[in-house]
Amino acid sequence: MECNINLRHRQVLPPDDSVYCVLCEGNPESASHLFIQCSFAMEEWNGVLRWLEVSMELPINMFLLWEEWNVAAGSNKIRKGFRLIWHAEVWNLWRVRNDRIFKNAVCRVEDTVEAVKVMSWRWFLSHLKVPACLFYEWSWNPKACLLR
Numbered sequence: 001m002e003c004n005i006n007l008r009h010r011q012v013l014p015p016d017d018s019v020y021c022v023l024c025e026g027n028p029e030s031a032s033h034l035f036i037q038c039s040f041a042m043e044e045w046n047g048v049l050r051w052l053e054v055s056m057e058l059p060i061n062m063f064l065l066w067e068e069w070n071v072a073a074g075s076n077k078i079r080k081g082f083r084l085i086w087h088a089e090v091w092n093l094w095r096v097r098n099d100r101i102f103k104n105a106v107c108r109v110e111d112t113v114e115a116v117k118v119m120s121w122r123w124f125l126s127h128l129k130v131p132a133c134l135f136y137e138w139s140w141n142p143k144a145c146l147l148r
């Protein structure tokens with residue numbers, strides 16, 4: 001079910017509100033569109049992939065992305081951190097989308113990629129049992145932090 005249609009059904013959005021993606025305003029909003037196929041989402045994913053020094057084509061759905069993401073991680077230690085970063089990315093896209101709908105906020109992709117770095121670093125410090133890693137280390141080389 002499309003995200004905006006679901007919000008309309010729950011009477012969060014008015015019935016005459018658009019069903020189109022608020023981030024790219026080009027296609028009807030679905031989960032696959034919002035999290036992968038939207039031009040904003042693609043740019044954000046590509047920014048995160050560059051940060052992680054991972055080369056991959058974005059697949060057509062979230063299930064395939066999850067599988068490819070886990071394969072790209074390689075070792076178990078890095079995989080745990082990559083999963084955390086994956087969740088931070090998805091959460092961030094959802095937050096940016098909701099900020100656009102409910103607060104009329106506009107974000108730049110560079111800022112949202114930085115938000116993923118900050119969020120994932122905070123989650124990393126609180127959830128994974130590894131020695132501390134400073135934010136500049138995380139921003140520069142997250143894999144090194146994950147391998148500690």
